[in-house]
Amino acid sequence: MVQTNNIFNMKNLRNILATLTIMLLISCDKDDAIQNESNLGDLKKTTTTAKTSQVYFDVYIKLVTQSGQEIPASTLPGYGATNLDTGDFYFDSPYEPGLFESLPVGTYRFIARDGYWDGASSAIVEVTPENEEPEGWIYATLRYWSE
Secondary structure, three states: OHHHHHHHHHHHHHHHHHHHHHHHHHHHHHHHHHHHHHHHHHHHHHHHHHHHOOOEEEEEEEEEOOOOOEEOHHHOOEEEEEEOOOOOEEEOOOOOOOEEEEEEOEEEEEEEEOOOOEEEOOEEEEEOHHHOOOOOEEEEEEEEEEO
């Protein structure tokens, strides 16, 4: 009878130790998750702080003929912009020809990719709050030509 009680006590002790081990592992995982979430929150704050230090503007290309008539920007196959201060190059939106989304403040040279028989001159434009239209964007006017 004494041996039977010892066996049951050993089984109970083994179950208790297994349960405590599992609880300890789960507890450690939760602490790691909480710590990772805390670090992620700090990272988000840093990123947000970095973003708010820059001001961005949307720029639209306006094509104008020699006679002063406006034509759609989609007439030409695409556009590019080079930041003259940093040398960074930007492409216009693939969904809306002639739209540059979120350009940082700076001086840019806007160019057009010429078609077979038409194209546009380049223009240098200051992307600054002073040049922003009441609608909320900046226009870069390019002179359209065709043969």
